[in-house]
Amino acid sequence: MTTLAPLAPWQARAYAHLVSIHEAGRLGHGVLFAGPAGLGKRAVAQRLAQRILCREPAGAEPCGHCRSCQLFAAGTHADFELVSFIPTKDGARMRTEIVIEQIRELGERLALTPQYGGAQVAVLDPADAINHHAANALLKTLEEPHPGRFLWLVSAHPARLSATIRSRCQRVEFRLPPREEALAWLIAQGHKPAAAEEALDAARGHPGLADQWLQGEGLALRRQVAADLDKLERGTAGALATAQAWVADEYAELRLRHAADLALERAAGLTDAGRTRSLAAWFDAANRTRDLLRTTVRADLAVTELLLAWRGDAPVARGGRA
Known part of the structure; x- marks a missing residue:
């Protein structure tokens, strides 16, 4: 049976x-x-x-x-x-x-x-x-x-x-379930409550995505992307070297997804309208860059341009390129 x-x-x-x-x-x-x-x-x-x-x-x-x-x-x-x-x-x-x-x-x-x-x-x-x-x-x-x-x-x-x-x-x-239900389900899958909460927040309430990240490298990757963006902002990391590291394996698209989400997360906590608009534009650019990775474009150059814009060394493009 x-x-x-x-x-x-x-x-x-x-x-x-x-x-x-x-x-x-x-x-x-x-x-x-x-x-x-x-x-x-x-x-x-x-x-x-x-x-x-x-x-x-x-x-x-x-x-x-x-x-x-x-x-x-x-x-x-x-x-x-x-x-x-x-x-x-x-x-x-x-x-x-x-x-x-x-x-x-x-x-x-x-x-x-x-x-x-x-x-x-x-x-x-x-x-x-x-x-x-x-x-x-x-x-x-x-x-x-x-x-x-x-x-x-x-x-x-x-x-x-x-x-x-x-x-x-x-x-x-099919819609995202209530947070309490999603969290209880993640814990029932064997994930620790604190990690389940972190992953669910990172996945914006999506239990399937949170479970996938907890089982693989998704959540650790998100933490690394956040650290990389902080280093770029402080000037302790270079855009080109970071971009090359981001596209060096099969997780390039996921890194860009995390980066876009982190920009949106940061924008939600701001009162500076100018900075909020800038982060929203960068969020759009990050998602456009994800799409570019599926084409024949040089991935490291596209991501470098995006990261330069994060650091403020280049404007965020409004067209098809980030």
Whole structure:
């Protein structure tokens, strides 16, 4: 028997709602799971898929032991499909968008009779990564539903989806839980209360992000970024050397995220309107620089310019560069 992973409280609420509307026959063909990344939208979608495909559901939960549940747990259920990024044709890297061929294949599969005689479920994650041609194909699939077929879209950026696609889906919104609930959940994951509070504050109330940082190097990285910014401000560290250190490994984007958050945090405690505006502009520049890291720009030069602006040696750019 497969043991089901426990859902976080905010996930459990969304799941219970979805099960109830499915049982009442009101779950539509298309559902949009929307909300911040890291809150477990895909986990809820997959649990619901297993529940719908289960032959012997135990109340609101899948049984975990029937043939369908065993296949689902093994990732080999013929009536469940997860559509996400796939390798490029040469296999050298993963694609950064979901392409039309994937959506066409999905539409063809959903037109077939379910192999196990029940339903078919497909989860598209991240749905907002579909390109223009794939979006048109997806819309056609949403507009021509087959009985017992479900197509669920998971997105942290639902506004990037066309209004027409959004209008074809029931929407389930995932929001940040109350602070007390998020903190209790973090402590239940085995984190010490003081560290959990620090991480939750740093993540602006996002428990999934806080948990991720506590399990990895995220929180320690934030402390280091704060120390680096202080050294730059005092003139005891150089912008170029700091920038080179920030982009030397895979954590460059996370460092810039922390830097932007720290600027916003500092701005919130100021009464000097001029300095507040300056920090707000720097916050925007830091986020633009994060976007630049995904291009062919020289990362160390882009971050150096940003850090010079933090130190006051260069203006904050208003255009596409930081």
